[in-house]
Amino acid sequence: MPFERSARKFSRAKWERPAFISDSEIPADAITVCLRTQDNKLSLWDCADDDGSVEEAVLALATGSKYDSLEKMHITTLVIAEMKSQGLSLANTPGDTAVEDLRERHLEVVKLTLNQLTKFAELMATNIYADDHCFIFTRKDVARIIKTAISQQRLDGQKLNPKLLGELSKISM
Secondary structure (H helix, E strand, C coil), rough: CCEEEEEEEECCCHCCCCCCCCCCCCCHHHHHHHHEECEEEEEEEEEECHHHHHHHHHHHHHCCCCCCCCCCEEEEEEEEHHHCCCCEEEECCCCCCHHHHHHEEEEEEEECHHHHHHHHHHHHHHHHHHHHCCEEHHHHHHHHHHHHHHHCCCCCCHHHHHHHHHHHHHCCC
16 A cells, blocks of 8 residues: 655754744754755655554664664654655665565655755644644654564564664663
């Protein structure tokens, strides 16, 4: 089933507006930290707009090769059709996650220019500032999601970063 939304992790603190930034503007830190591109691309995970589906995106993110510690996650979901209507190009690509059945749920915003990145930021800002389609997962939530995937044998815990495994072992459910 095709998904109508995509999940993107963000740092809420970077989107907070200091006094010198008006309500119609986005802080530069939100762009340079939360929307840092690589090869003119941004990573997203297909999902629905419900807790269970967004948890799948959290699982994909938390089991990526660069994820080495448990951290609180803020996630927003964006409507794929809205991104396309803004002229953003999306491409399905295999995702960086140790959960094999989630790899195909990865997509990227590709061929980004500054103008397109601004459009993407504005879509995110609409959600974040309205606190709409935003989800918060505590460190304990992320640990529960990972441990559940391991117990369901969707994830081989040995494929995780050793530091992350150590942190998981210290959190009781």
